[in-house]
Amino acid sequence: MSHFAIPSHIISGTDVLSESAVYLKTMGNKAFIVTGKHVAVSEMMTKLLNMLDEIKITYKIFDGITGEPTDKMIEQGVELFKSSGCDFIIGIGGGSPLDSAKAIAAMSVNSGKISDYNGIEIKGAIPPLAAIPTTAGTGSEATKFTVITDSEKGIKMLLKGDVLIPQLAIVDSSFTFSSPNSVTAATGLDALTHAVEAYTSKKAIPLTDTLAVSAVKRIMKYLPIAYNEPENSSAREQMSLAALEAGICINNSSVTIVHGMSRPIGALFHVPHGMSNAMLLKECLSFAESGAYEKFANLGRETKVASESDTDEEAADKFIDSLQKICDICEIPTLEKYGIDKEEYYSQIDKMSQDAVASGSPGNTVRDVTVEDCKRIYKNLYK
The missing domain is CATH 1.20.1090.10 (Dehydroquinate synthase-like - alpha domain)
Structure with missing residues (x-):
C-alpha cells in the first residue's frame, strides 16, 4: 500500500493570510519566526506580525538565513530558539527559511550535530511548524525534507521524516509578487x-x-x-x-x-x-x-x-x-x-x-x- 502524506491544514489563494489565524492560535503562545534579512523588513512580515498581535501570539524573529542554509545557520537558530521561550515555529520566505525552520525544529529536540542525521529518518515529536512560502517553487511547505549544506564536507545534506511536514501551510500568492x-x-x-x-x-x-x-x-x-x-x-x-x-x-x-x-x-x-x-x-x-x-x-x-x-x-x-x-x-x-x-x-x-x-x-x-x-x-x- 502506498503512503500519502500532506500538511494537516493547507490555506491557499490570494490574500488568505488572515484565514490562518484560527489554526495558528492552536499551535502555541509564542512563535519563533525563521526568515531572511529581506523578508524580515518586508510588508509581508508586517502583515504576519500584525495578525499575530491581533490574536495575542508573541514572537521572536530569527533572520539569520542568508542564502541557502548551512549547518552553522541552523546551530545559531537552535541556540536562539532554546533561549527564546518560544513553543512553535513559523518559517516565512523562500525555500531556505522554510527548510531552516524544519531543521531548527528537529535539532531543538535531538542531540548531536545536524550532520549526524544526513539521510536518516528523523522521528519523534518536534515543535509545531507553520510554513509561509514567498516564492512559487520549492514546495517545502508541503514536504518532509530539508536540505542543509555541511560547511565542512562541502555537500548538501538531505534530512527527512514525516515529522518535518509542516502542520500548517499558508500559500498566499500575493506574497510572491515581490519576487524578482x-x-x-x-x-x-x-x-x-x-x-x-x-x-x-x-x-x-x-x-x-x-x-x-x-x-x-x-x-x-x-x-x-x-x-x-x-x-x-x-x-x-x-x-x-x-x-x-x-x-x-x-x-x-x-x-x-x-x-x-x-x-x-x-x-x-x-x-x-x-x-x-x-x-x-x-x-x-x-x-x-x-x-x-x-x-x-x-x-x-x-x-x-x-x-x-x-x-x-x-x-x-x-x-x-x-x-x-x-x-x-x-x-x-x-x-x-x-x-x-x-x-x-x-x-x-x-x-x-x-x-x-x-x-x-x-x-x-x-x-x-x-x-x-x-x-x-x-x-x-x-x-
Whole structure:
C-alpha cells in the first residue's frame, strides 16, 4: 500500500493570510519566526506580525538565513530558539527559511550535530511548524525534507521524516509578487522539475500522478506569463498552486536524477538550487527518457506540445525539447555564462558524481544511474 502524506491544514489563494489565524492560535503562545534579512523588513512580515498581535501570539524573529542554509545557520537558530521561550515555529520566505525552520525544529529536540542525521529518518515529536512560502517553487511547505549544506564536507545534506511536514501551510500568492524575475524563473523551474521527476519516479503512485500532471500543465502555461508579467495575479496564483502540487508530489514519490546531480553543483559552485536544476533539466531527463517513454509522452500530449498521432518516443522527445524552450524563455544561463570556470568544474566532476549517486535520489530514476553516467552528463552539461 502506498503512503500519502500532506500538511494537516493547507490555506491557499490570494490574500488568505488572515484565514490562518484560527489554526495558528492552536499551535502555541509564542512563535519563533525563521526568515531572511529581506523578508524580515518586508510588508509581508508586517502583515504576519500584525495578525499575530491581533490574536495575542508573541514572537521572536530569527533572520539569520542568508542564502541557502548551512549547518552553522541552523546551530545559531537552535541556540536562539532554546533561549527564546518560544513553543512553535513559523518559517516565512523562500525555500531556505522554510527548510531552516524544519531543521531548527528537529535539532531543538535531538542531540548531536545536524550532520549526524544526513539521510536518516528523523522521528519523534518536534515543535509545531507553520510554513509561509514567498516564492512559487520549492514546495517545502508541503514536504518532509530539508536540505542543509555541511560547511565542512562541502555537500548538501538531505534530512527527512514525516515529522518535518509542516502542520500548517499558508500559500498566499500575493506574497510572491515581490519576487524578482530571476527568482520567479529559478523557483518556477524548480517546481517544474519536482513535478516531472515525481511523475516519472519509480515511487510514483496514482495520487501523485494526478497532481504532477496538473502542476506541469500549470507551469508550462503560467511560468512564462509570471516571468514576463510579474504583476499578473492570475499567473502568480496558478504558479503558487502548481508549486504546492509539485511539493506534495515529491513528498510522496520523491525526486530523481536531476536533484541528485543538482545538489553537488549548488554546494560547490553556489548556484541557486532552482537554477542548477534548470541547467540540468534537459540533459538529465533525456537520459531518463528511454525508461519511461509512455509517461514523458503523456506529458507532451497533456501540455499540447505533442499530438495523439505522435509515437510515444516522438511525443516524449517533443516534451523534453519544450523543457529547454521554457528554460530559454526564463533566461537560464549555461554553466559557462554563469561564471563557473571550466577547469575548476572538471576537477570536481568525480566528487560531484559520487556525491550525486550517494544522495540516493538518482536511484529513484526509471533507468539505473551509475557514477559513470553522472560523469558523462556533467561533462555534456558544460559543452
